[in-house]
Amino acid sequence: MALFSRKIARIPSPVLRVFGVLFIFALTFLLLLEVDNLASQTKTIIGHNLEPTPWHAFPAKNFENETKIGRASMIVRCSYLSCRTKSKDRQTMLTGESEKCPDFYGWIHQDLEPWSNTRISQALLMEAKKFASLHIVIIGGKLYVEYYYSCVQSRALFTVWGLLQLLRRYPGMVPDVDLMFDCMDRPIIHRNIHSAMPLPIFRYCTTPDHFDIPFPDWSFWGWAELRLGPWQDEFQSIKQGSQAMSWEKKFPYAYWKGNPDVGSPVREELLFCNDTNKWGAQILHQNWTQEILDGFKNSKLSSQCNHRYKIYAEGYAWSVSLKYILSCGCVPLIIKPQYEDFFSRGLFPLENYWPISSTNICPSIKTAVEWGNSHPSEAEAIGKAVQDFMERLNIDRIYDYMYHLITEYAKLQDFKPVRPSTALEECVGSLLCYADENQREYLERSAASPSPSPPCKLPPSNAEMIKKRIEAKNEILNKTQLLI
Ligand SMILES: *[C@@H]1O[C@H](CO)[C@@H](O)[C@H](O)[C@H]1NC(C)=O
Numbered sequence: 001m002a003l004f005s006r007k008i009a010r011i012p013s014p015v016l017r018v019f020g021v022l023f024i025f026a027l028t029f030l031l032l033l034e035v036d037n038l039a040s041q042t043k044t045i046i047g048h049n050l051e052p053t054p055w056h057a058f059p060a061k062n063f064e065n066e067t068k069i070g071r072a073s074m075i076v077r078c079s080y081l082s083c084r085t086k087s088k089d090r091q092t093m094l095t096g097e098s099e100k101c102p103d104f105y106g107w108i109h110q111d112l113e114p115w116s117n118t119r120i121s122q123a124l125l126m127e128a129k130k131f132a133s134l135h136i137v138i139i140g141g142k143l144y145v146e147y148y149y150s151c152v153q154s155r156a157l158f159t160v161w162g163l164l165q166l167l168r169r170y171p172g173m174v175p176d177v178d179l180m181f182d183c184m185d186r187p188i189i190h191r192n193i194h195s196a197m198p199l200p201i202f203r204y205c206t207t208p209d210h211f212d213i214p215f216p217d218w219s220f221w222g223w224a225e226l227r228l229g230p231w232q233d234e235f236q237s238i239k240q241g242s243q244a245m246s247w248e249k250k251f252p253y254a255y256w257k258g259n260p261d262v263g264s265p266v267r268e269e270l271l272f273c274n275d276t277n278k279w280g281a282q283i284l285h286q287n288w289t290q291e292i293l294d295g296f297k298n299s300k301l302s303s304q305c306n307h308r309y310k311i312y313a314e315g316y317a318w319s320v321s322l323k324y325i326l327s328c329g330c331v332p333l334i335i336k337p338q339y340e341d342f343f344s345r346g347l348f349p350l351e352n353y354w355p356i357s358s359t360n361i362c363p364s365i366k367t368a369v370e371w372g373n374s375h376p377s378e379a380e381a382i383g384k385a386v387q388d389f390m391e392r393l394n395i396d397r398i399y400d401y402m403y404h405l406i407t408e409y410a411k412l413q414d415f416k417p418v419r420p421s422t423a424l425e426e427c428v429g430s431l432l433c434y435a436d437e438n439q440r441e442y443l444e445r446s447a448a449s450p451s452p453s454p455p456c457k458l459p460p461s462n463a464e465m466i467k468k469r470i471e472a473k474n475e476i477l478n479k480t481q482l483l484i
Pocket residue numbers: 065066067070436
């Protein structure tokens with residue numbers, strides 16, 4: 001130390017000062033360069049530096065209203081400085097009793113069956129990557145995300161939020177996992193095309209012809225752009241709204257309000273049924289642009305349960321509206337869907353909805369409405385049964401579905417997940433950091449806390465039972481088609 005200071009002292013001080021200043025300049029310059037570099041390369045959960053998915057085009061997000069400095073500082077703050085504190089959630093003592101999961105949770109085994117013998121290798125995931133927008137890796141209860149493509153609106157934010165809340169709800173219990181996720185609408189891994197090598201991709205819906213693995217969609221935590229709150233809040237307010245009118249007082253015809261301009265043939269067809277006398281149906285156009293201007297006064301779901309029948313029509317793929325329609329306590333008239341989400345497979349015709357033909361929509365609605373109006377107590381019972389079904393599917397059960405699906409999937413991995421070199425850690429702090437004021441409100445309202453009881457008990461694999469149920473369903477669908 002003494003030697004060092006003596007040496008320094010020999011250098012004339014003005015030279016030293018110039019060096020010092022130059023050094024600081026260079027350092028600042030390098031730092032700015034590095035920050036600029038980060039800002040122009042870091043892919044973020046709200047879509048910075050990401051292109052829309054090529055398989056489902058949508059207008060690219062623009063961040064032009066942000067200044068370069070503003071953007072850089074946000075990215076550094078949110079992506080690099082937010083997740084440094086240790087999470088305080090520990091594995092809790094689970095004291096409560098574990099309930100039995102709803103029967104349809106058995107579909108988890110069915111969805112993962114394609115990999116039950118071959119298992120899931122890292123090489124397989126690299127193939128699946130071609131169809132993914134997000135790569136999600138959980139290691140030791142920490143969540144890492146690699147972003148490949150941008151997701152429409154705030155889907156990525158709310159989907160990743162849901163996963164973080166799962167980790168919070170069951171601290172120390174979610175296994176290490178490595179999975180590919182696509183946040184766009186339509187399933188993509190067709191069974192015919194990919195039979196030789198099924199690719200595991202998580203998404204919000206599937207069909208019997210696809211390998212895509214259905215997972216709860218973002219709207220269970222909220223759909224900020226449409227002012228739809230977290231599922232538990234929406235369900236409660238819809239249920240309350242549904243009690244505003246007794247069954248006898250409810251309008252004795254079918255109701256649909258939505259956006260027909262989403263490239264959905266059944267929704268376009270449905271517009272022709274808009275005649276309460278002729279078809280027993282009222283079809284209304286939901287103009288979201290107008291709704292946003294009006295402050296969402298006329299789109300409150302809780303005030304849309306005043307009809308005895310509510311029509312469900314798929315959009316571009318499955319529609320998040322299903323869960324709200326089923327919560328109304330009305331008879332759901334479900335136009336034969338092509339897509340299924342994780343819970344719609346638990347529905348059974350005539351028990352908790354009335355099936356509507358997709359090729360003969362208006363006459364089929366008329367038949368259903370006439371049946372219901374001449375069998376009021378049976379119709380009311382269907383409405384009650386499906387509302388109860390949705391009440392049992394509360395947010396705790398949604399976490400249980402995610403927990404079991406991820407746990408069963410993780411058992412199939414033939415490798416130990418490692419953090420991808422370009423994946424960023426995401427945590428509650430980083431998501432709240434990127435959220436705008438409106439999104440933040442929904443995120444905070446849907447925050448989970450550690451569960452006092454273990455997840456519900458997953459039913460064992462039973463392919464035979466699922467097959468029988470599908471056959472029984474088809475038989476009823478065939479019979480009701482004949483009624484028209
Ligand atoms: C930029 O615009 C988007 C909406 O178009 C808004 O959410 C965001 O807060 C704006 N950012 C800034 C920095 O003004």
